[in-house]
Amino acid sequence: MAGDFNQQIVEEFRANGGKVGGPFEGSSLILLTTVGARSGKRRTSPLGFVADGDDLLIVASAGGAPKHPAWYHNLLAEPRVTVETGTETFEAMAVPAWGEERDRLFERVVRVAPGYADYQEKTSRVIPVVTLRRVSDG
Helix, strand or coil: CHHHHHHHHHHHHHHCCCCCCHHHCCCCEEEEEEECCCCCCEEEEEEECEEECCEEEEECCHHHCCCCCHHHHHHHHCCEEEEECCCCEEEEEEEECCHHHHHHHHHHHHHHCCHHHHHHHHCCCCCCEEEEEECCCC
């Protein structure tokens, strides 16, 4: 089950300061915690990311599945999220990109992580790109 698999990655990530083995060994991962759009419960998902200056770019690829992942629907409903990098935890605002901005950011992501282009080829939906911008509560 995907939930069990993700939970194992979350636990390994937290236990090893952001490092995981297996198929994600050496990958740039974060843990993204969103609030469930329907349930109101906090949900944590391990995600790949690409740094973009002070921001992080994440891609709602779902491996090229025909539907957006649940975490994407959650952040549309509640864009304030929690990000864990392995060395720090911070609050961020999730800002989905649209149109030409989305295309520009997707190209940037694909230059760093070409596998996302393969996911886009597997599906007819436009795979969303989201910018995570750190929130300063000061």
